[in-house]
């Protein structure tokens with residue numbers, strides 16, 4: 001933890017064990033990357049994947065985001081999971097269950113691009129990489145992969161019941177928590193699917209946003 005990652009606002013929601021950071025990053029799959037460009041702030045959502053103690057991001061070599069970061073810009077990366085609605089007896093006390101992470105650092109280009117791409121694919125689509133053709137050289141050349149060391153980070157977790165003041169407890173409205181879970185729907189075959197390949201078995205195991 002650094003001074004800038006010390007949670008000041010409601011510090012009891014701070015979680016400092018790295019296992020929780022990893023769980024949040026693994027469940028999220030999307031990160032918002034903030035950086036300064038041309039003197040103004042920018043915040044771009046991209047797919048993200050954790051590989052050990054680094055967060056991987058990939059994109060076009062022509063992307064402003066990736067070119068700016070590869071040139072050494074500092075990033076502030078946030079990841080957010082929404083876990084539920086907290087319905088209190090007043091709008092003021094109503095809130096959300098969430099897990100969020102913030103990571104500061106200067107992403108750098110990976111040296112092991114193919115290894116990193118496989119790690120990203122397996123994080124998002126476990127079991128699929130080995131069944132796909134190898135990337136073409138032109139695809140690799142067009143793709144930049146950045147890694148952000150998980151060195152300077154914070155995690156904030158909001159959970160628990162509505163926290164109504166005693167004078168509101170007799171309000172005649174239902175109060176409680178409505179949990180939220182993100183998951184996949186039924187597979188929709190591509191209209192141009194050829195050769196009748198079977199639905200992959202691994203799809204049965206895929207879940208998103210669920211951390212036990």
Ligand SMILES: Cc1cc2nc3c(=O)[nH]c(=O)nc-3n(C[C@H](O)[C@H](O)[C@H](O)COP(=O)(O)OP(=O)(O)OC[C@H]3O[C@@H](n4cnc5c(N)ncnc54)[C@H](O)[C@@H]3O)c2cc1C
Pocket residue numbers: 004005006007008009010080081082096098099100101102153154155156
């Ligand atoms: C889904 C969701 C909804 C939220 N809704 C609101 C809202 O409506 N209004 C509101 O005021 N706040 C909301 N928050 C909390 C918000 O993210 C901030 O934590 C809060 O506003 C305090 O900001 P601050 O700059 O004063 O934090 P400070 O505590 O001063 O921030 C200091 C450091 O703490 C860490 N930190 C702060 N917030 C987070 C975070 N969320 N996750 C991880 N690390 C963090 C960072 O490292 C930061 O540099 C929400 C959070 C989430 C995830």
